Amino acid sequence: MRRLFGGTAGLAFVLALCPLDAVAQAMVDAAALDHEVDAAVKRYQLPGVAVGVVKDGEIIYRGTRGETEIGTGEKVDSATIFKIASNTKAMTAAMLGRLVDQGKLRWDDPVTRHLPDFRMQQDWVTREIQVRDLLIHNSGLPAGAGDLMLWPEPNHFTRADVLRGMRYLKPKWSFRSRYAYDNTLYIVAGELAATAGGASYETLMQREVFKPLGLSRCRVGAWSRDAVGNVAQPHRLRDDRYEVVNRDGSDIPESTMAAAGGVRCSLDDMLKWASMWLQPDRAGVQSGGKPWLSNAQRSAMWSMQQPMPLSARMQRWDDSHYYAYGYGWRLSDVDGTARVAHTGTLSGMYSSFTLLPQKNIGIVVLINGDADEARTVLMQALTKHFTAPSNNPGVDGYAEMLADERTHAAAASPSLIPDTRDRRPSTSSELAGKLGLFRDPWFGDVKICPESGNVYFAAAKSPRVKGQVMTTGQGWLVDWDGDAVSEAWLRFSSDSASPQRLKMAKLDPDGDFSDDFEDLDFQRVGDCPAP
Incomplete structure (x- = not known):
């Protein structure tokens, strides 16, 4: 562990420079924050x-604390480098802001001014969508x-595939x-941004964010893990123990999803990033x-x-009165003061950033494990230390509150996850007429075909989206190899007048929204390849 006050020599130096009350307060802060971090660990x-x-x-x-x-x-x-996941979004938005300052684009530019081939499913949305709309989650999708074009990684989708695929994604609400x-x-x-810049x-x-702000350990794109060194690896919980998942190779490749969540940074980098926003006249x-970045x-x-x-939790815990999205930031109030924040989540990596x-x-929190609740209660306790210290139940208190929430939620609304303990491997004969090659306009090709005596679902562009087809009393489902995605139902159409169609849905309706099987619409396009 490293803190500002590291030993008596450092403390003596600070005492010589600072009023006693400031030093005492800093020491109190450090001890209290240590307590919360230790409680979470x-x-x-x-x-x-x-x-x-x-x-x-x-x-x-x-x-x-802990190990990489x-x-x-x-x-x-x-200096350890962590995946900051969706905290990348604020950096992407700020990079666009730099291009606005340079006169290379405007927030209200139509997207098609810079990307003429870009299309959404509805023509009027294609015509009206502006640069600003790309950043604020208001698309109607x-x-x-x-x-599923972005995760799980590695996959074979390119950014060109993503841009092309947008025209096939069906809106759920109005733009x-x-x-x-x-x-x-x-x-x-x-x-x-790449086109405009x-x-x-x-x-x-690198040019607009990392270099001018001195974020020397931040990385994006292709780089060498071994050359850079000190890189945290992601972990998942299995049987109440953490284990490494998706370990980096020696060479880290460029990622299609970089602009949404592909940046990695150290704690020191993220503290510089925070200082830039809080002290623009200095940092x-x-x-x-x-x-x-200009004031505008x-x-x-x-x-x-x-x-x-x-x-309701924000109102109960923080006395919050508003909540909105800016350009890459979540905006709210906590205990009567403004909060600008975001979180980041990737398999085995969690981050949280609050101003x-x-x-x-x-405040910066970086964790190299699947730790949704830990991130929530730790950031909450750290924030409360500065906004309402007399009303701070701490990590353990907030964890108990979440446990109570789960208990009440379970009593009020029983789990919607169906019981599939009767599952067994499907056979080719049971799936007669349903085997073959299927194509979705944005996800591409999958095959549902015999393999090694069983039937497997395999996606052409996403190798980790592969699993065995099982049958239950409620229908067919895919038991994926590994746990990169949520288990999913296979729902074949029975309309004999049209090509065989296939829809999918998560077994857990409240599962990770990134496993967007519900957005897929497959048509059968051919037979299984000959063995």
């Missing part, structure tokens, strides 16, 4: 975590639409009528005294662009 047995706080432009806390990869002895420190979280339009935003997304991120000044674009980033549902601008405080 103990309660959730986290493989590794890095936490930092900036206040008034200074780092007042760094706390690290469990069992290796390689300790997490403030269902949450996670098209995410600009409501909020529904979206990743694929951030890919479009990244490609639009005259360089690839990765080059622009955001470039050579010649020019600000990294800073204001645009944090302006409420799309209302979001305000949850309290009126208090000049920024």
